[in-house]
Amino acid sequence: MSIAQIKSTVEALIRPFLEENQFELVDVEYVKEGKNWFLRVYCDKEGGIDIDDCGRISEYLSNKLDETDPIPDAYFLEVSSPGAERPLKKAQDFTRAVGQHVFITTYEPFDGLKEFEGTLESFDEETLEVQIAKKTHRIPYDKVASARLAIVF
Incomplete structure (x- = not known):
């Protein structure tokens, strides 16, 4: 089974439990x-996820993985919060991040830059507008290599 298939299988196993308990699946890595x-x-939820939530999710998923045994290798299961610098992967992540400080890298330069750290001013599912020092940079969504929330100190 490929890594993509394992991720997809895990998502399918955990999604009903997460939805039933008002959790959000942020990402799965193998x-x-x-x-x-x-x-x-x-995983995350409104107001943030805590260690007890992670324990409940881990126990549920561990039982489901034991039942179905979709992963041929021995592995360590870790369930956690995405953290303060949460990755932005899906369109809804970017929509929710409008008005927040972000760090974005692109596959190719825009306005002479491949890294952008500033306020995400808008997102329309095609273009992100990031303001850095009073200048707004327009970045095509399909050119974003990686993105995450960023902490300002």
Whole structure:
């Protein structure tokens, strides 16, 4: 089973539980680090997720994975919050992040830059507008390589 298939299977297993309990699935990762495989599930909810929530999600998912056994390798299961610098992956993540400080990298330069850190002013599912030092940069959504919320100190 490919990594993409494992991620898709895990998402399908966990989604009903998350929806029933008003949690949001932020991301699923299945990665090899050194000799070990890690299945990481990032979840959130309105007001933030806590360690008890992560424990409930982990227990549910662990039981489902034991029942279906979709992953051939030994792995470590980790369930956690996406953190303060939450990744922005889906269109709804960008919509929710309007008005917040973000860090964005692009596949190619726009306005001479490939990295943008500033306020996400708008997002219309085709273009992001990021304001940096009183200048607004328009970035095509399909040219975003990575994006996350950014903490301002």
